[in-house]
Amino acid sequence: MCNVPGVHPDATPPTTDDLSRMLGQVLGDTAQPSVLSPVKVQSVATEVADRLMTAVAIGDYLPGERLPGERELATILDVSRATVREAIGRLQAVGIVEIKRGRTGGAYVRTSWTEATASAVRRTLLPRWPELEQLFDLRCLVEGLVARTAALRRTDEDLAAMRVALDGYAQARTLGQEQVADAAFHGAVLAATGNPKISALSRDMLTRVSLGFPVEPYGEDNREDYRRALIEHRKIYEAIAAGDAEQAGSLAEEHFTLTSDMMRDMLERAQERAAR
Amino acid sequence: MCNVPGVHPDATPPTTDDLSRMLGQVLGDTAQPSVLSPVKVQSVATEVADRLMTAVAIGDYLPGERLPGERELATILDVSRATVREAIGRLQAVGIVEIKRGRTGGAYVRTSWTEATASAVRRTLLPRWPELEQLFDLRCLVEGLVARTAALRRTDEDLAAMRVALDGYAQARTLGQEQVADAAFHGAVLAATGNPKISALSRDMLTRVSLGFPVEPYGEDNREDYRRALIEHRKIYEAIAAGDAEQAGSLAEEHFTLTSDMMRDMLERAQERAAR
DNA sequence: GATTAATGGCCTGAGCACAATACCTTTTTT
């Protein structure tokens, strides 16, 4: 189940009937309207960095694999090579990739975390933790919605795709294969919603939650998480196949709590290292 | 109920057991990873224009009211006055506001639509209609999720705020009062989710759906829509108060279909005008 | 071992969006 993030700010019970005043409280019109907060648009470099981080996080590029070259990425993303370089530089700075030069050079996804990554976690995540809790919660809710919608709209072809992904999961022998199968299952569920915008929302949530750290899916060394994920995926599949939206939604919400828990563990480990 | 937007693209039933090939299909890895599509970031002016349009759409500034001055907006949004001017210029171009000069000058929200607005609708909305259908669908789903979550998490204070908004709705005599009460109710439901990020998502959906046209909430001349909305709001409130997440979600999904229907009507009218 | 190819690293110049600032024009208020 998703965890409610914040506490309710105040809550003196309503004792007056002054309607407009309470409407004002509800709307929050004492200050400026909520949409009129300071504007800050993302730079192209930031956007590219976010996308590359997401690509790594969702397993498009597995540990040890090489990202496309700078010139190729510039063509694909339709940006200049300088911008791609800046984005890759950020990935390198937080330890997501390491750069090799020469003929077979490029940005290679790191297999394990470095001290640079751990300190980046401390610097980046700690101040934003309350916000992250809200994002985790929202992600659980959104993924629950995805599963619920998929249960209502899935076709037989969608179910077939999910079964294929589950088979791949069961047969997977390497971490890479498991990661691919995991992404395949989630992709199949998203496709079953019949609405590409939902997929975009789900991906956006992942981007904002992962912050580029390869925490998804599941830990690096223990396969226990993967077994648990397989079991949960099977249950979710059965609920979707049965058209049981409620069951599918509840299971998915619970399933994605895994990510949240892992992030908490990771942060605690990072704090412990910092204390030493 | 939400309308499923697209048709499923292909769907030849799966006849092969070639696992990796089907996984590839599911992942879509024949082309580049989905996150690596061309990048396009929006300008500051566009962001400001979107926000102002949203502010008008959600009733922060009612018809006849004046937006903050250019210098004030520049301070609030932390952008230059030139950028604010460009954004306001766009609102003027599509007929959302009209500009007055002199001491009491400023950008005033127009009371009714102009021909400029209608043609802007034709130019802007028609090419994007398929995408809009998907966004309408997603908005229904998101608002359903909001209501469902609110039903599970609401406090007594949240319920009190909703009741106040409903009372305001019933007592409203002008369109402006109805609009305020409408926004207040939605705001109270959002607050009841206990997660500010959900509010942000809901607002974002509104921004993308409304495209800045003051189509929300409901038509300009007939109060029938408002009566229907009040009845539906009452039902939603009762479901939330009862903690019936399913009922609340279904009702909210249905409720927000209203916006979608109105957009369709509006577009048809715009097309009729264009044909004359 | 020399050559070649593919890659990242680096630099320059141009273009553009934006910010900051000053000043002008219009309209209302005093």
Place this chain on the structure above:
DNA sequence: AAAAAAGGTATTGTGCTCAGGCCATTAATC
């Protein structure tokens, strides 16, 4: 008539982005 407050306009500087070329490094190839 003067002052005040608002929008309208013009100028200048800065930072981001792009395009292109060249260099340094490494591995594959001859």
